[in-house]
Amino acid sequence: MNYFGTRIVLQNRCASARPKVLRSFSNCQAFLAKPEPSRRRLGRPGNHLKIGIVGMPNIGKSTLFQMLTRTTLGKPANYPFATIDPVSAKVPVPDPRYELLCDKMNPAKRIPAQLSIYDTAGLVRNASKGQGLGNAFLSNIRTVDAIFQLVRAFPEPDVTHVEETVDPIRDLQIIQEELLLKDAEFVESFLKKESRSSKVPAKAKEVAKKVLQCVLDNGCPVSKCSWSDEEVGFLNSFNLLTAKPVVYLVNMDEDDFLQKKKGPLQKVESWVEKFSPGDSVLPLSIIFEEQLFLLTPQELEEECSTLQVSSQLPSIIQAGYSALSLMHYFTAGNNIVQAWTVPLDTKAPDAAGAIHTDFKKKFVAGEITDFKDFLQYGTLEACKAAGKTIVKGKDYVVQPGDIIYWRIAR
């Protein structure tokens, strides 16, 4: 069967014509989404979303994972495919509001917002056809909700590159192409299996064909194409790799990073602007982060002030959290100050349900204090006395940094 001629394209590509997808990258601009303000979000809804570190082998992924998660699993091996199974950990999301709230409330227990991070095996050219760790790698990416795409810009000759030379743009293209091809393969197989079944809605098949057009004919990530709310519903059931939000991380040479050299970073930024517009690009030097990791807090402060730089890790964690469209609100008592992660635009009953399903079922109202008012008045009691704590019902959309007491039916 031939959907938009794509089976022929796929066969050609498998034989020799990989540039088919690369050629089609030039069409991406024409296919990009026009922003629509109240669009349904691509991806799983939920509070427990994960972000995976993705990239070519031996470019610093495991070291970055260790730095982000403050773990030392031993010095990562300096050879490709040292990571086979994905490992995961939760890291606190830096938030000065949370620190301030804790300082003022001085609770017995503090629980910050957290982000789940996965380290995955390296991806190589032709992974979608089984090269390297191929399909195993790609299915690891399927389990995460967003991607930190790490790209190597450091020259270090002692660290082998599977493509033999250091070329960030080539690496970006390889990875994007592998993800596009895997998505094409997924929807082609869906169309092949499901096309004869009357149980599959016609709209699902239509969406699958549009995905093929987007990823194969236009070389565009699914996340960058234009979709209606109804289409997003079907796309979410496909769980496509290029539908996931991406944060690009450029791993630079230490000196280049310290001297704030723009060269490699600008190249990556221009590529992202063209082929994945709107996604964040952050520079870092993992080897520099490794050195900071070994310092005491006082040494760290001195070193950063001398060099006029700071660790990029907090910005990276925040960028991952935002890419997942997550936010948090606070509950604050003398015993515990806790940040609760919910998707952006969550209404009060669902936000209460993040604490316990019963809180959603028995939801009555929320007593909401804006963080700015807390800062101005100093305590929750003072906010209440000044009429700044407002009671809101089930239609209230929770705002980042709200301090909330939920009223629950007994």
Ligand SMILES: Nc1ncnc2c1ncn2[C@@H]1O[C@H](COP(=O)(O)OP(=O)(O)OP(=O)(O)O)[C@@H](O)[C@H]1O
């Ligand atoms: N900015 C940098 N400058 C120089 N060397 C670096 C830099 N970043 C990472 N490295 C080195 O690259 C090597 C590979 O790192 P790491 O094992 O973390 O890569 P990886 O991407 O996880 O590899 P794999 O996918 O094979 O598991 C390590 O020796 C690390 O110290």
